[in-house]
Amino acid sequence: MIEGHGDDIYRYEGKVRYNFSSNICNLPFDERLMRHLSGHPELLTSYPEPFPGSVEAAIADIEGIDAGNVIVTNGATEAIYLIAHAFSHGISAIVSPTFSEYEDACRIYGHEIIHIASLEDIPDEATAVWLCNPCNPTGKLYPIEEVTAAVTSRRDRLFVIDAAYAGYTPLPVIGARDAVDAGNVLLLGSFTKRYSVPGLRIGYAVGDTRLISRLRDFRMPWSVNALAIEAAHFLLSAKDTGAYTIDASGLHDEALRVKDALLDLGIMVSDTDCNFMLCRLPFGNAAGLKTWLIDNYGILIRDASNFHGLSDRHFRIAVQSRDADDLLIDAIRLWMSL
């Protein structure tokens, strides 16, 4: 997947002025976090906890569940790989298009993979369902009622619900308590998305203690480094303070404004409930548009052609400031007129 993910900003060092390619909502940078970390030099010179139980306890406390219901991992990605491992050789239905790591992890651990277009298409034989909700790359959210109906209709089936983008929608979502009570749900959370800290790699899974304990049987020690553990505590404490408040309604409103403008240009746009959306060009291809935008405007978008089931005309954007969004719309309009 090295060639395919969003935010490949490191490939365009110095050229990117507007980064629409990552679907992380840009919180105002909080310099207190780096200052806090730099005040703790022992984070470099002492081992971290082998397993980050202190962070698991802190999340459990906030969510009103037990620490045994939480496993903190090296990004949600490690949780995805642990789940694929713990339930290896299963039959995994993946609601697609979506984040490619579900499929990659399942493939490595010998799953049979079935791509499905919606929760209504789950084949009877599926032992696990992977759902990104809200969905990357479309931004679409399955409402709580639909998710709950699917989960309760088959208690013998595992539902992996990636809630990485839950903070980016104004709509209600399945919570940690719901996941634990369901018994057959593993709910993934992402510090990367919630706190705009993709460099740190902290994520977690929440679920019934038997499920979490099964994941723990497969994890390696020290996978979350000491700086990430300390940062997690800092961020959980700062959760509801100014710097980390996400204006999901405002972001979604702006997304709808941009969507309308792109529709006017003849571009197809997904029904997003978030700050990002999937787009399909009426002609040309996303790779060409991407290169042109970076060369002429320093604008980086996400070529979405490598998502399963999508074409070379698909790209994804996440809204930025109103001015930057207007620049993007104008630039795409110009490219389409060339």
Place this chain on the structure above:
Amino acid sequence: MIEGHGDDIYRYEGKVRYNFSSNICNLPFDERLMRHLSGHPELLTSYPEPFPGSVEAAIADIEGIDAGNVIVTNGATEAIYLIAHAFSHGISAIVSPTFSEYEDACRIYGHEIIHIASLEDIPDEATAVWLCNPCNPTGKLYPIEEVTAAVTSRRDRLFVIDAAYAGYTPLPVIGARDAVDAGNVLLLGSFTKRYSVPGLRIGYAVGDTRLISRLRDFRMPWSVNALAIEAAHFLLSAKDTGAYTIDASGLHDEALRVKDALLDLGIMVSDTDCNFMLCRLPFGNAAGLKTWLIDNYGILIRDASNFHGLSDRHFRIAVQSRDADDLLIDAIRLWMSL
């Protein structure tokens, strides 16, 4: 393994004044590293490279090998788990007693495990041999000639040689170039041990391109966080400067001095070639000694009873300053006289 590793200093917050429990040699703390990291806030807010190719290239450059011969991992631990995974269901001979992660990783990936006492005891059916060289917990080094003889005698067998402690012995060791040329060796390296930065989690494996490429097939993206990647570049540049020079001869001389003093007390001590050693009490048990030392002196040692094949009388120490070492010897003498 959460209960068993060394440097469980986080359990004794505020009580530890002398930490003999970790076998990491204490380099003088270099505050430039944290200062360097804190000058790069984008390390928090941007994704790291999905796979740390820039660090692989830097290591290859230093070692005079190709980047395709190196895989950089989330500590050497991730390399251990990747190897166990890539060669799953093998027959693994582990030269013991040793670091428990080889066995833990092999067990998770369905290996048959055979503990052997030395390189001379490798059973014919073994498909892989795991050797920590110098060995944790004994500090003993197999000389290059013996390792080479074992490796060349069976080209169809994988040799995993963990060289984490290679910088801690004044004796010559197998190098990266040797590992690549051998074709059937995966040599593990550890920033944790080489640069005294266990909090960061950076390690690597070096070997033939086919072996390394096989490991790459199984790794997840973003396992090394952005701070660790940046730190790796900083440390590789600073490699041969004052703060990161290890006086292996001086450390070993001090280890021999401490060893003699402990032998005088009737304690059995391993033939160490490094800065640390395995000790066996003539009576009592290591857990009792450990508790007494922390309570009375703030001295932390490593209870080694959970290493495969060792008893409750075994503990491990790494030498510290001469004064601290003398205090340890005096304290143990007093405990034995009680």
